[in-house]
Amino acid sequence: MPDLDETPVLSVRDLNVRFGRNSIPAVSNVSFDVGRERIGIVGESGSGKSTTGRAIMRLLPQRAAVTAERMDFLGSPLLEKTERQMGGLRGKDIALIMQDPRYSLNPVLTIGKQVAEAAKLHLGVRGKDAVARARDMLARVRINDPDRVLSLYPHQISGGMGQRVMIAMMLLARPKLVIADEPTSALDVSVRKDVLMLLDELVRENNSGLILISHDIRMVAAFCERILVMYSGRVVETLSRLEDAAHPYTRGLIAAMPDPKHPVRRLKVLDRKSIEVETNP
Amino acid sequence: MSNIVQDDAIIRPPAIGTRIWNSTSRILHKLADEPLGMMGFIILAILVVVAIFAPLIAPYDPAAQTLSDALQPPSFAHLAGTDEFGRDIFSRLVHGTRITIQTVLSVSVIVGPIGLVIGVVAGFFGGRTDAILMRATDIVLSFPSLILALAFAAALGAGLGTAIVAISLTAWPPIARLARAEALVVRNADYVAAARLYGASPLRILLLYIAPMCIPSVIVRLTLNMAGIILTAASLGFLGLGAQPPLPEWGAMISSGRKFMLDYWWVAVMPGVAILLTSLAFNIAGDTLRDLLDPRHARS
Amino acid sequence: MIKVENLDVVYGAKDKSNHVVRGVSFAVSRGETLGIVGESGCGKSTVLRSLAGLEGAWTGSISFDGKPVGKVRTREELKLAQMVFQDPYGSLHPRHRIGTALAEPIRSMGGGDGWARVAEALQQVGLPAHFASRFPHELSGGQRQRVAIARALILSPPILLLDEPTSALDVSIQAEVLNLLADQREDRNLTFILVSHDLSVISHMCDRVLVMQNGVFVDELSREDLQAGVTHASYSRELFEASFL
Numbered sequence: 044m045p046d047l048d049e050t051p052v053l054s055v056r057d058l059n060v061r062f063g064r065n066s067i068p069a070v071s072n073v074s075f076d077v078g079r080e081r082i083g084i085v086g087e088s089g090s091g092k093s094t095t096g097r098a099i100m101r102l103l104p105q106r107a108a109v110t111a112e113r114m115d116f117l118g119s120p121l122l123e124k125t126e127r128q129m130g131g132l133r134g135k136d137i138a139l140i141m142q143d144p145r146y147s148l149n150p151v152l153t154i155g156k157q158v159a160e161a162a163k164l165h166l167g168v169r170g171k172d173a174v175a176r177a178r179d180m181l182a183r184v185r186i187n188d189p190d191r192v193l194s195l196y197p198h199q200i201s202g203g204m205g206q207r208v209m210i211a212m213m214l215l216a217r218p219k220l221v222i223a224d225e226p227t228s229a230l231d232v233s234v235r236k237d238v239l240m241l242l243d244e245l246v247r248e249n250n251s252g253l254i255l256i257s258h259d260i261r262m263v264a265a266f267c268e269r270i271l272v273m274y275s276g277r278v279v280e281t282l283s284r285l286e287d288a289a290h291p292y293t294r295g296l297i298a299a300m301p302d303p304k305h306p307v308r309r310l311k312v313l314d315r316k317s318i319e320v321e322t323n324p
Numbered sequence: 325m326s327n328i329v330q331d332d333a334i335i336r337p338p339a340i341g342t343r344i345w346n347s348t349s350r351i352l353h354k355l356a357d358e359p360l361g362m363m364g365f366i367i368l369a370i371l372v373v374v375a376i377f378a379p380l381i382a383p384y385d386p387a388a389q390t391l392s393d394a395l396q397p398p399s400f401a402h403l404a405g406t407d408e409f410g411r412d413i414f415s416r417l418v419h420g421t422r423i424t425i426q427t428v429l430s431v432s433v434i435v436g437p438i439g440l441v442i443g444v445v446a447g448f449f450g451g452r453t454d455a456i457l458m459r460a461t462d463i464v465l466s467f468p469s470l471i472l473a474l475a476f477a478a479a480l481g482a483g484l485g486t487a488i489v490a491i492s493l494t495a496w497p498p499i500a501r502l503a504r505a506e507a508l509v510v511r512n513a514d515y516v517a518a519a520r521l522y523g524a525s526p527l528r529i530l531l532l533y534i535a536p537m538c539i540p541s542v543i544v545r546l547t548l549n550m551a552g553i554i555l556t557a558a559s560l561g562f563l564g565l566g567a568q569p570p571l572p573e574w575g576a577m578i579s580s581g582r583k584f585m586l587d588y589w590w591v592a593v594m595p596g597v598a599i600l601l602t603s604l605a606f607n608i609a610g611d612t613l614r615d616l617l618d619p620r621h622a623r624s
Numbered sequence: 625m626i627k628v629e630n631l632d633v634v635y636g637a638k639d640k641s642n643h644v645v646r647g648v649s650f651a652v653s654r655g656e657t658l659g660i661v662g663e664s665g666c667g668k669s670t671v672l673r674s675l676a677g678l679e680g681a682w683t684g685s686i687s688f689d690g691k692p693v694g695k696v697r698t699r700e701e702l703k704l705a706q707m708v709f710q711d712p713y714g715s716l717h718p719r720h721r722i723g724t725a726l727a728e729p730i731r732s733m734g735g736g737d738g739w740a741r742v743a744e745a746l747q748q749v750g751l752p753a754h755f756a757s758r759f760p761h762e763l764s765g766g767q768r769q770r771v772a773i774a775r776a777l778i779l780s781p782p783i784l785l786l787d788e789p790t791s792a793l794d795v796s797i798q799a800e801v802l803n804l805l806a807d808q809r810e811d812r813n814l815t816f817i818l819v820s821h822d823l824s825v826i827s828h829m830c831d832r833v834l835v836m837q838n839g840v841f842v843d844e845l846s847r848e849d850l851q852a853g854v855t856h857a858s859y860s861r862e863l864f865e866a867s868f869l
Contacts, residue, residue, distance in 0.1 A: 518775065
């Protein structure tokens with residue numbers, strides 16, 4: 044299948060999400076394609092970036108009305124799938140890595156059991172094979188002594204280690220699309236880089252697409268080929284380099300971040316009125 | 325500075341009356357979305373009204389004996405039938421509401437503050453204070469409540485007053501434990517740290533910062549406890565250690581009715597239904613109150 | 625203004641003790657802003673809480689304005705240093721109106737009912753006076769943090785201790801709060817100690833930065849060092865590189 048790399052992994056056109064009937068849309072008319080690449084979705088809290096990620100995974104609560112002209116994963120529409128089909132897809136073909144490993148790992152099972160369970164579920168291996176796969180995968184995410192970590196409980200490992208375990212679990216089945224929702228926000232600065240590098244390496248190796256959702260525009264810019272900037276539910280701009288930013292929101296966001304190399308006495312603050320004018324002409 | 329003086333009206337919190345009215349109307353609005361909880365509160369409201377106007381509602385004197393009418397089945401003349409002395413059971417149930425409400429309220433008024441104070445003090449001060457108070461609570465908690473109440477009623481003589489004291493004696497430990505658990509969480513909050521930094525005295529922190537956070541869950545727990553209190557009071561009445569005849573206490577009524585249970589079912593069943601309805605209403609109301617007052621338990 | 629010598633904090637009993645802060649010493653002069661940067665668990669917050677008087681297990685000496693302070697503070701000592709906490713959702717009492725929250729420090733210090741100062745305090749942090757009648761849940765995170773700053777400043781302390789004051793906020797809100805802090809520092813000639821894991825915030829605000837690891841300071845960086853990216857220890861090099869990808 045030589046042309047497989049040409050088709051986008053995920054293609055979204057006019058995605059709308061509404062909570063409740065009369066409320067303002069949380070996401071409106073969001074369109075983008077994800078190929079075998081890394082794209083970033085950047086925005087502040089309430090911009091709809093996480094909602095977009097969850098809408099793709101179909102993980103939003105019942106009362107959320109999700110509509111899209113098109114939301115195709117490898118050519119097949121996600122919105123028409125049954126809950127059962129989605130269950131088969133999640134974790135196997137589309138993986139979601141969440142912010143805090145302390146909440147996404149089951150506290151009463153050992154790491155080994157949880158990773159082996161993922162192997163059983165998605166790879167169809169059993170017993171010793173599953174444990175062996177789990178061990179390999181932990182070694183793959185550069186955990187030095189996987190045998191010891193396998194027998195630990197989530198509360199016994201650090202945040203950085205926990206996120207590696209999550210990555211191991213999620214990428215075990217070599218998913219075609221990885222959605223990472225603020226994967227490093229709960230981690231210490233010095234391990235952030237390692238976790239991102241690791242994620243990048245594995246995604247490249249599997250030749251899959253990655254959507255990195257974050258509030259940190261500089262980190263995303265350093266890491267992704269394309270950046271979607273979201274503001275109040277809309278994509279206001281798609282960038283490949285921060286320097287090209289034209290929208291006042293993006294520029295404001297960049298200017299609001301302190302930069303030690305260019306010290307200023309006062310930081311620029313967002314001029315929300317002009318942003319409103321620009322986004323709703 | 326002149327505008328600051330003008331602003332004074334909007335800076336001071338509104339009077340206590342308006343504040344209570346505001347929060348009540350807010351809760352009523354939320355209650356409108358919960359039909360079942362609404363039912364619970366409506367039943368309780370009816371009970372209170374019945375208790376207040378009992379002499380007006382009851383068609384007969386609850387203690388008047390008409391032996392010629394003894395053990396009549398329910399009819400239009402006697403809505404719930406009559407008992408072995410020819411007393412109208414419906415009238416007795418209506419008057420019994422007073423006893424029930426009185427018992428429930430007295431116990432709650434005694435138990436709530438005691439439990440709250442012990443729990444909050446134990447949780448806030450911690451250390452030895454906590455250990456002593458909580459061990460005392462554990463000891464009381466390990467008594468079977470009915471047996472303790474029995475012993476107490478036997479020692480002080482049977483009667484409604486003793487029943488109330490006896491039930492109160494065993495009902496405060498769960499409240500104290502709950503208040504302590506809440507206080508333990510609240511005491512580590514940043515706003516308490518800030519209060520310590522600006523020199524608030526421990527008493528001030530206890531009264532103005534910690535206690536207000538514990539009160540909602542204590543109220544919820546008290547409401548849920550009320551069902552249990554009714555049952556314990558009825559059990560004591562059933563055993564002859566609660567309200568004494570001829571007082572129309574529901575438990576005592578079942579007790580006297582059990583002798584005729586097979587032939588004249590209504591004598592025991594009618595007060596049973598009253599107990600069932602009332603404790604159910606308290607349970608539903610308590611559950612709803614928890615959803616309304618405690619956002620952590622709210623259904624999404 | 626602030627002088628700390630051989631500050632040691634040990635938690636727990638002898639056999640399972642946890643030595644969180646290991647004999648640190650530093651001094652901050654009036655009007656200066658000192659930053660302490662480090663990762664979670666390095667002891668930076670513990671240093672700050674010991675300075676504030678919230679920590680009881682320290683040894684060594686702390687003095688404000690030349691006067692040594694003990695573990696239990698008097699009202700006068702408390703008035704010297706106030707603190708702003710990280711989480712704007714946890715640092716305001718959920719059942720106290722904003723006006724009450726601002727009047728409470730004055731009342732606790734025995735300075736009357738405090739209402740007269742509320743409007744002024746709100747205006748100083750850029751909030752309208754009618755916010756006084758609102759509850760914390762009716763405010764956004766940035767507005768709450770402004771209230772927390774107003775509350776810390778209402779006793780006019782010469783020293784403000786800032787524990788990650790913006791790490792729970794969005795970048796654009798962070799800029800507003802940092803500007804507010806910088807303005808107040810200028811207006812009132814405040815002395816700040818700012819604790820954060822975010823090197824860019826620290827370098828924006830601070831004249832001098834101490835890098836902390838495992839309870840000790842491993843490096844001291846001046847404003848010029850930060851601008852030029854100069855570091856003197858391998859750990860701070862690592863931290864520096866990780867912070868600016």
